Amino acid sequence: MIVIGIDPHKSTHTATAVDPVTNTDLGSLRIDATLTGYKTLIAWAKAWPTREWAVENAEGLGHHLAQWLLVLGEIVLDVPATATARVRQLSRGGRRKNDRIDAAAAACVAALQGDARPVAPEGPTDVLALLDERRTNLSGSRTRIVNQLHALLRQLFRARSEVDRIRVGLCRDLIADIRRLDGQLAENEKQMTRALDEQGTGLREVDGIGPVTAARLIGRTGRVSRFPTAAAYANYNGSAPVQIASADTDRHRLSRYGDRQLNSALYTIAMVQIRMPASAGRAYYDKKLAEGKSPRAATRSLKRHLSDHVWRIMLADEKRSHRQHEKESDRAA
Structure with a gap:
């Protein structure tokens, strides 16, 4: 299967076809970011009947093209820009950078590195x-x-x-x-x-989560099943502490990375629950204080605990929605 990498920009997109077996550049095409350009791209790609698309930043500048390709039944993968930059640094290109190289790097990431993830239709x-x-x-x-x-x-x-x-x-x-x-x-x-x-989400049943916070959690998380574990989700939203270990020193510090909007939503939930004497969050907070943690450290522990809880709820909601969709499809068939 041939991998076609896409380096998207506001006005133009550059596509490069790469053979994943030999890592050979099979050709490149630059199009305008218009419907006419998209049709030209599909006509050019018909030279490789078995193909998949690797779009750099498919949630950003490449979003429109990625969704258009999905409508046509194409296989589309999202490649983070950091992954393509890593491929360029490890290649023998002498630190050269252009759109064709970026598109080829996206294809290489999708074929070899394993950092790409499937793009889902809008929902x-x-x-x-x-x-x-x-x-x-x-x-x-x-x-x-x-x-x-x-x-x-x-x-x-x-x-x-x-x-x-x-x-x-x-x-x-x-x-x-x-x-x-x-x-x-x-x-x-x-x-x-x-x-x-x-x-039909169950997030609003959690103390401190109303419609605005629930919408932010779901909207900024996207497809929650892309996070294989609760720890991966905590790392994504920045609630997982960062380990600093060297020789006999081993400590954890606050993470400044991750999605700060999600992190802010978790902090709001934690503060609301701490102020509710009968909430599960307050009981968890008091437990951490009894263990000798400071109020600030106990709050961070509660945020991490809430991240796991929110991840499990959203994962259960997604599975339930998928089952309902399958049932409706069976009835329609």
Whole structure:
């Protein structure tokens, strides 16, 4: 099977076909990132009937092309940019870098390194990811406008000068903007709730997880089965501590890596549960304090514990959804 690597950009995509057995470059093509360019790419790829596609950053600039290929029934793999960079460093190219080399590196990663993962069609998790991103943008806009309003209110005086009248007018405009954003945020939460109801997740049964937090957890995690263990998921969201060991010293420090949005959501859940005396999280927190851990270390332990719990719930939800989809497919057949 021939592997076709894709190096995507905003306006153009470069494809390179590689024979995984001999690691030979069989040809390359550069297309515009348009529907016409996509059709040209498929026509060029028909020279290799048995093929698979390795798209660098298929969740980013290569997302549109990857999803278009999936619709056509093609096999598409997602290759992280860090993996292609590693291939370039280990190759004999003298640190050269161009689009053709990057595309070939993506193909080599998919064929030999094992770092590629299958790309799945868009589904409910993508809906929640879009709603979460929209809410983040709305919240940022609201915060910025509130800060502007606060700055104007601090400068108002009793004497109504011409400048103060302008300030009052601007304050009214900003208040109207805040009310509009509040309405949009409320509607956004309703959309999240409807999407979660359709998906049937059990996350909202956990103390501290509402529709907004549940949407963020699912949307930013994506297909949870791509994490083989709870430890892999904890490493992805940054709740797993980093071991620092040398000679007789062995300690763990806070991880600054991973998805910080997911990490923030887990921290929020942990803080809510700590403040709830009857919650399971509070009991776990008190247990860690009794073991001699500091409050900060106990909170980090609770975050790690919650990461495992959330992973198990989302994995069970995904398996249940898959079984329901199979049953519906059997009925339709």
